[in-house]
Amino acid sequence: MTSHINIEITLAEDKMPEHIQWTAPDGGISEPQKAKAFLLGLWDGDAKEAMRIDLWTSKMMVDEMNDFYFQTLFAMADTYARATKNGELAKEMKDFAKEFLKKASDAMAASENK
Numbered sequence: 772m773t774s775h776i777n778i779e780i781t782l783a784e785d786k787m788p789e790h791i792q793w794t795a796p797d798g799g800i801s802e803p804q805k806a807k808a809f810l811l812g813l814w815d816g817d818a819k820e821a822m823r824i825d826l827w828t829s830k831m832m833v834d835e836m837n838d839f840y841f842q843t844l845f846a847m848a849d850t851y852a853r854a855t856k857n858g859e860l861a862k863e864m865k866d867f868a869k870e871f872l873k874k875a876s877d878a879m880a881a882s883e884n885k
């Protein structure tokens with residue numbers, strides 16, 4: 772059995788992502804869903820290294836990027852806990868994510884007050 776997740780990126784003339792859409796028909800998402808950003812991480816078991824594709828559109832605002840990274844870091848902690856049963860380290864990851872969001876929010880507030 773094969774399952775597919777499809778990601779379609781429309782590029783602007785400068786080759787920067789303009790639109791991102793995705794579908795996952797086997798997961799019940801047959802209609803294209805819009806996204807402003809995505810992070811894709813793959814593990815190469817032979818080379819023992821991570822491969823990544825990180826893309827975002829010009830419509831992605833800094834506050835959205837801050838929230839996106841916070842939610843991604845927080846979710847990675849849950850995934851890590853399920854995969855390793857190491858709840859203590861997962862909690863540290865969540866604590867880091869919360870501190871990240873606080874610092875990112877503080878930095879945004881400071882730049883808006885200039």
